Amino acid sequence: MIIRNGHILTDKWQFTEIDLAIRDGLIADIGPDINIQENEEVIDAAGMNVIPGLIDIHIHGCDGHDFCDGSLEAAAGISKYLASRGVTSFLATSMALPESELKKVFQNGASVMANKQLDGAQMLGIHMEGPFFNKAKKGAQAEKNIIDPDMDMFERLYEAADKKIRLLDVAPELVGAMEMIRQTSGRLKVSLGHTVADYDTAFEAIKSGASHITHLFNAMPAFTHREPGVVGAAMDTDVTVELICDGFHIHPAVVRSVFKMFGADRVVLVSDAMRACGLANGDYELGGQPVKLTDGKAALADGTLAGSATDLMNCMKNAVSFGIPLADAVRAASLNPAKVAGASNCTGSITIGKSADLLIIDDQLALQKVIIGGVVQA
Secondary structure: OEEEOOEEEOOOOOEEEOEEEEEOOEEEEEEOOOOOOOOOOEEEOOOOEEEEOEEEEEEOEEOOEEHHHOOHHHHHHHHHHHHHOOEEEEEEEOOOOOHHHHHHHHHHHHHHHHOOOOOOOEEEEEEEOOOOOOHHHOOOOOHHHOOOOOHHHHHHHHHHOOOOEEEEEEOOOOOOHHHHHHHHOOOOEEEEOOOOOOHHHHHHHHHOOOOEEOOOOOOOOOOOOOOOHHHHHHHOOOOEEEEEOOOOOOOHHHHHHHHHHHOOOOEEEEOOEOOOOOOOOEEEEEOOEEEEEEOOEEEOOOOOEOOEOOOHHHHHHHHHHOOOOHHHHHHHOOHHHHHHOOOOOOOOOOOOOOEOOEEEEOOOOOEEEEEEOOEEOO
16 A cells, blocks of 8 residues: 655654555555555545554543443444544553452453454553552542552452553552552553652652653642642653643643643643543443533533543644644654553554554544554544
């Protein structure tokens, strides 16, 4: 397959009018006047932008499905919907649940990955969000399931997941948290989240091995001039930070500020989407708790935001509408999350040798074509 005449967002994060060849599911060549092989399909992308496929490392569900449903049907439904919305790979994200339930969920996730059972967006692994959180910042997590860090429990779940947990969230102020960070950060990424940690505690956790921050500003102390907290510790180190750019969780001015403070190479756009994503207003569920979706806003009965109902493509578009340059917004939704997921060697940018996970969008950012592993999605 050859994509011609498009504006390609290269791995220098600049748009260049150049051609691109896809062969055997990989990006085979990037350059002018690429030779067309016999019977090779040619896509004319004149007037269009060609960008890397988006990667959502924090998504619970969509289109009526949730990863914690623990079924192939749920995983396949999430995969299909995400592909239709320009998300080419993802980390399936769990909630704070009892160990017995998480074990089944993780075993299902490992089976899906091992048997390559997804035809759409590809599952890169598991994001374990909970249960090692501070109850004071539980957000939409069920308090009854929140516990202090338990290494024995984690190891059992890690094995149940066939070691496919790529991202682990921990509140660093809890008893046992620092030891958990030290023991796990060599084999996966550890993220700080759902926490009341002050600056010093968060800084110590980062120095102990934590390298990511879960939904920056949300479910953590506010950043103030005398108590900078987790946000301040993140700014003083080199961690990556998530932003839920759905228009409800973070004010546009803060989105702009974060890109200026952290740089486009450290911001990771996420959806934090739940099963109501893509569906109409109504009553839904997240982590065993009832959620009402009203005009795009998902919330518990007390008004607490319960994830989002916005997919990553719309989060990326929102970032652009908030004033973030398109190349920076795409990078924050592709290569940066690929690095966190440990998959940047095979996806996340338009680079020769990487998987041909590509999107063709018009000047209004409307999705025209989705290509995953060199296959145009229906």
